[in-house]
Amino acid sequence: MKRRTFIQNTSLATIGIMATTPILNAMEKYRDVVIGHGTHKYKVDLNWGALNSSYYPVNDCHEMVQDSKGRILLLTNHTKNNVIVYDKSGKLIEVWGTDYPGAHGLTLKNENGTDMLYISDNSRHEVIKTTIDGKVVKIFPYPKESGKYASKDLYIPTETAVADNGDVYVADGYGEQYIMHYNAQGELLNVFGGKGSEDHLFNNAHGICIDTRNNQAPTLLITARQQNKLKRFSMDGDFIESYNLPGAFICRPVISGNHIYLATIWSGDGGEGTGFVSILDENNQLISAPGGAAPTYENGILNKMHQELKIFHHPHDVCVDDEENLYVAQWNSGKTYPIKLNRV
Numbered sequence: 297m298k299r300r301t302f303i304q305n306t307s308l309a310t311i312g313i314m315a316t317t318p319i320l321n322a323m324e325k326y327r328d329v330v331i332g333h334g335t336h337k338y339k340v341d342l343n344w345g346a347l348n349s350s351y352y353p354v355n356d357c358h359e360m361v362q363d364s365k366g367r368i369l370l371l372t373n374h375t376k377n378n379v380i381v382y383d384k385s386g387k388l389i390e391v392w393g394t395d396y397p398g399a400h401g402l403t404l405k406n407e408n409g410t411d412m413l414y415i416s417d418n419s420r421h422e423v424i425k426t427t428i429d430g431k432v433v434k435i436f437p438y439p440k441e442s443g444k445y446a447s448k449d450l451y452i453p454t455e456t457a458v459a460d461n462g463d464v465y466v467a468d469g470y471g472e473q474y475i476m477h478y479n480a481q482g483e484l485l486n487v488f489g490g491k492g493s494e495d496h497l498f499n500n501a502h503g504i505c506i507d508t509r510n511n512q513a514p515t516l517l518i519t520a521r522q523q524n525k526l527k528r529f530s531m532d533g534d535f536i537e538s539y540n541l542p543g544a545f546i547c548r549p550v551i552s553g554n555h556i557y558l559a560t561i562w563s564g565d566g567g568e569g570t571g572f573v574s575i576l577d578e579n580n581q582l583i584s585a586p587g588g589a590a591p592t593y594e595n596g597i598l599n600k601m602h603q604e605l606k607i608f609h610h611p612h613d614v615c616v617d618d619e620e621n622l623y624v625a626q627w628n629s630g631k632t633y634p635i636k637l638n639r640v
Contacts, residue, residue: 345370586637
């Protein structure tokens with residue numbers, strides 16, 4: 297509580313003081329530029345969420361979510377403040393968390409009217425369920441009972457998805473590439489996936505979400521990042537179909553309305569310091585790529601994508617707020633704070 301009181305009473309919390317870096321200098325020329333294509337265009341806000349990094353540092357900005365109060369939560373693997381909570385204008389509200397050195401995945405699920413968080417920690421090799429203010433509720437440890445892992449360090453979870461019945465799906469995106477399916481009590485129900493290039497297997501199962509668009513029966517959308525593919529599975533782990541996104545190394549899928557939003561951490565051939573945002577429509581077609589080339593299809597096949605504007609440096613997640621603005625968290629971007637894209 298002392299930590300939160302300090303934030304509320306000090307002006308240092310709202311002063312955006314960041315060291316000048318080559319990355320920030322390169323981005324400066326894109327201040328207030330409009331990016332994107334078709335129906336999904338955005339004005340770039342480079343100042344959003346910038347804090348005094350001496351007090352509220354970030355390392356990798358891995359993921360972001362919006363809670364039921366409209367606040368924006370950022371997850372970083374800096375153990376001085378793993379979770380930074382903003383309002384939509386970018387003003388700091390509070391920080392918490394010092395126990396998550398591998399903080400990577402952040403999933404929010406409203407459970408019986410209460411917001412809960414699921415943090416995938418790839419250094420602790422486990423998933424931690426917490427309240428919205430950081431109290432630990434449950435830990436999903438490394439799944440020794442699965443029989444898939446010779447040791448704990450081979451299990452490196454990157455993301456979770458939580459069904460309405462409380463079932464939890466964990467993507468082992470940096471480990472053996474399996475998907476773990478638990479019930480709400482933490483009992484392992486099923487394991488599917490694994491390493492490989494076949495349809496039902498993964499090369500970097502980095503992100504996972506549950507697709508309930510158009511009142512259809514829910515399915516799982518899982519990224520195969522190194523394959524430039526988004527794969528669809530049944531809730532029981534049966535492969536259904538995949539969507540090819542050549543040149544787009546996609547992180548987790550985020551669904552808002554009828555669209556899918558994906559941070560694209562590298563573009564083209566996976567070049568260093570690249571990336572853009574991918575937006576798919578209700579037919580799972582790429583319709584806008586803020587920061588990337590305009591998407592074009594020939595005979596139903598997407599032409600290879602690439603970064604067109606050097607605005608982003610390894611985008612790792614996209615948060616879509618209740619006004620359809622985007623917040624882009626970035627990995628390995630010189631410890632920069634997120635970029636906001638205001639819908640126009």
